[in-house]
Amino acid sequence: MTHAVTSPDRRPPRRDAHALLAVGLHKRYALGSATVEALRGVDLAVGRGEFVAVMGASGSGKSTLLHLLGLLETPDEGRVEIDGLDTSGLGDDALTELRRSRLGFVFQTFELIPNLSARENVLLPADMSGAGAAGRERLARLAAVLGIEDRLDHRPDQLSGGQRQRVALARALINDPVVVLADEPTGNLDSRTGHEVLRLLSHGVRELGWTVVMVTHDARAAMQAERIVFLRDGEVAGTLHTSDTDVQAVFERALGG
Numbered sequence: 001m002t003h004a005v006t007s008p009d010r011r012p013p014r015r016d017a018h019a020l021l022a023v024g025l026h027k028r029y030a031l032g033s034a035t036v037e038a039l040r041g042v043d044l045a046v047g048r049g050e051f052v053a054v055m056g057a058s059g060s061g062k063s064t065l066l067h068l069l070g071l072l073e074t075p076d077e078g079r080v081e082i083d084g085l086d087t088s089g090l091g092d093d094a095l096t097e098l099r100r101s102r103l104g105f106v107f108q109t110f111e112l113i114p115n116l117s118a119r120e121n122v123l124l125p126a127d128m129s130g131a132g133a134a135g136r137e138r139l140a141r142l143a144a145v146l147g148i149e150d151r152l153d154h155r156p157d158q159l160s161g162g163q164r165q166r167v168a169l170a171r172a173l174i175n176d177p178v179v180v181l182a183d184e185p186t187g188n189l190d191s192r193t194g195h196e197v198l199r200l201l202s203h204g205v206r207e208l209g210w211t212v213v214m215v216t217h218d219a220r221a222a223m224q225a226e227r228i229v230f231l232r233d234g235e236v237a238g239t240l241h242t243s244d245t246d247v248q249a250v251f252e253r254a255l256g257g
């Protein structure tokens with residue numbers, strides 16, 4: 001099955017597979033002579049079209065988990081499957097290709113390239129993965145959904161925070177990823193603008209079939225997801241379904257209650 005590994009885009013879609021599956025993830029970091037156990041055996045399954053929030057205290061392992069799910073780092077133990085494909089043992093080139101073709105990233109600090117226009121920023125992942133033509137076709141639809149059509153020729157410094165994050169979201173979605181991974185996407189936005197970005201995310205999940213895993217400190221943001229996974233000291237401490245709970249309960253749970 002080397003073909004599947006080197007050319008993930010040509011694999012037939014596995015309708016039975018999870019969008020994302022993490023099994024027994026461990027991650028350790030050396031800190032001087034000590035070792036930090038950032039993750040201690042995390043399991044997570046995300047189905048297609050799901051919106052999952054990840055909460056937990058600072059240092060509980062949220063970003064580490066997102067980095068492993070996003071194939072930006074490799075686990076010390078355990079494995080990550082994307083769309084049914086086991087990524088353990090893949091080389092850097094295969095991981096990079098998978099990352100570009102299957103995953104979209106949104107960061108708290110937007111991470112747009114300052115001297116490129118919004119349009120050029122959005123199209124970058126498409127151009128880098130040789131999918132420029134498909135990207136240009138998707139661009140118009142994404143820009144309309146995200147309300148940035150009249151901002152595409154602006155540079156990031158000519159955009160508001162909310163507009164920047166919507167551009168970053170378009171960039172994350174330009175290659176039609178299996179899953180979007182967002183690390184505190186509203187952390188640098190005021191609450192109204194942040195709410196707008198969240199509304200777009202949940203609209204995309206409900207109406208357009210996006211799959212999203214979002215790290216957040218904000219109980220109200222997490223309520224937009226269907227399920228909230230709580231991390232504590234590198235382990236999954238519990239899960240809440242947002243249909244069965246309220247923002248106050250999420251707030252208290254996030255504080256460790």
Ligand SMILES: Nc1ncnc2c1ncn2[C@@H]1O[C@H](COP(=O)(O)OP(=O)(O)OP(=O)(O)O)[C@@H](O)[C@H]1O
Pocket residue numbers: 029030031036037038056057058059060061062063064065
């Ligand atoms: N590159 C690294 N080197 C050493 N330690 C690290 C590294 N990255 C993370 N850690 C440690 O791993 C633990 C988990 O960090 P992580 O960044 O995943 O936490 P987090 O839940 O995202 O926190 P925050 O809410 O502050 O962003 C922390 O103790 C952190 O200090």
Ligand SMILES: [Mg+2]
Pocket residue numbers: 062063064
């Ligand atoms: Mg973090």
